[in-house]
Amino acid sequence: MHTEPEIRAFLKARRAALDPAELGLPDGITRRRVRGLRREEVAQLAGISVDYYTRIEQGRANAISEPVLDAIERALRLTAAEARYLRNIAGPRRPAPAPEPERRVRPEIRHLLDALDETVPAYIQGPGMDVLAWNRLAARLAFDYDTIEPARRNNALLIFLDPSARTLHLDWEEIAESVVGNLRAEAGRSPESPRLCAVICELLDHSADFRRLWEAQSVQERCSGTKRVRHPEAGELVLCYESFRLPQDSEQSLCTYTAPRDSPTERKLRELARGVAVGAP
Template sequence: MADTEEVDRQAELKAFLRSRRARIRPSDVGLPTFGDRRRVPGLRREELARLAGVGVDYYIRLEQGRNEKISGELLDAIARALRLDPVERAHLHNLARPARRGGHRPVERAAPGLQRLLDSMTGAPAYVVGRRTRVLAWNRLAAAVFGDFGAVPDRDRSMARLVFLDPAARELYRDWEVKARDVIARLRLELGRHPEDPELAALIAELAQESADFGRLWEDQQVLDKTHGGYRLHHAGIGRFSLDFRALRLPEEPDQLLVAYIVEPGSALEAAMRRLERAASE
């Protein structure tokens, strides 16, 4: 999976390509299957190579991590054959042709002015997450709903650690696995963008060791840049409710997301949130 120094990019590329081949049935792309006994589901490497219009040996070298000079055009052809969505296609490019981004930043801080913006967003929870899903800033209501981020040691203040290692998360998220899959998909996206980040590699290795659920879900190879959605929650002070959210990537800090939850004006939930916010400020 990952060690504490750097992610094995070639192993990640191989696992990603194999997982995407496995999800396409031969009949989906017009290949005959009558009398065809397959040891593994999905497309064979030879079939995918033909569909993409690349040489079989060329594709096999790519999947084995032995082709360092593949062009963007050929990667796009493979992405089309695999029916990858835009985020998955970008992930494939990141793994196969990693850009040199220089050294990672060991200390990440919220972009200037964000805390003031969050403090002005009353009546709705909002927070900023950075690379490695680290929670960088939050407003008072976010802490009241999702937990007191300020009480969590700086090293542990990441959504990934909170979701997989804090038992309170399983009580808060009524569909815990939905949230867990979203976190993993974001981690894998960051992994493709920053395979040289040793702290990211260490986080993934730690979670794989400490959480059987993380290891199980990680093997699905899901990658996603989720910009909106919603969760069903249960809070001791409010009860059961649902919240939709929007996630906005910051132009000046592309590794950081502002996540704002939406509360309908005039609703009973808004009134409950206001009460919770007042209680948190006392």
């Protein structure tokens, strides 16, 4: 059986996010006291009984069939990431995993990071957003991972608990939402991961912003996009980021930052890679 608080909070949040009027649902005999859909309305849209949907939402339903999950996804207008998350938390409880091994980055991947060092900041991210390896340009671009103790080399912890993150990231709120969405998606895939649980618990204990975003139940896996960084030497940089899951190391991802050729940001990246003062003749 799945974890009751997890699925209850998620389905309740997704019900609350929908506008009944947009779905053609009336207010009913009594005025709505809370926003969003009622349980009976979700059940009606999904074509299942109210009692069965209630048991699903309360975490009391075993072996939920694929057609029922499909119907709930359609009724709640879930995104692809939200649908994957629902399937992960609605499935049977996984057995407790063996102790997590030390995360090692293959030598070939380290060679790749070094080869990118001239113009492409890059690092390897592991479970719970731990940073496992990086090139010199990545350390110069944002957080200096070389000076951070291993247990704290974690992008989620740095974004929410390092005061410099809000100065560094010009769109901090957007970055923070992305971090929370990715952590929740990972929690759906690996709910028993000790490292992931430790990161989430620390953030819940020490960051009000994280608690606020976590309680919103947003699920998203952002693997690409644009970030604006305010670098202390280079000034504002506009970077395109990509995240590539490594086929042979499924729990590791290669994360890169690039800029269009001959753009001001690319020029500044080259100067940072050379270790010279940005803008020097």
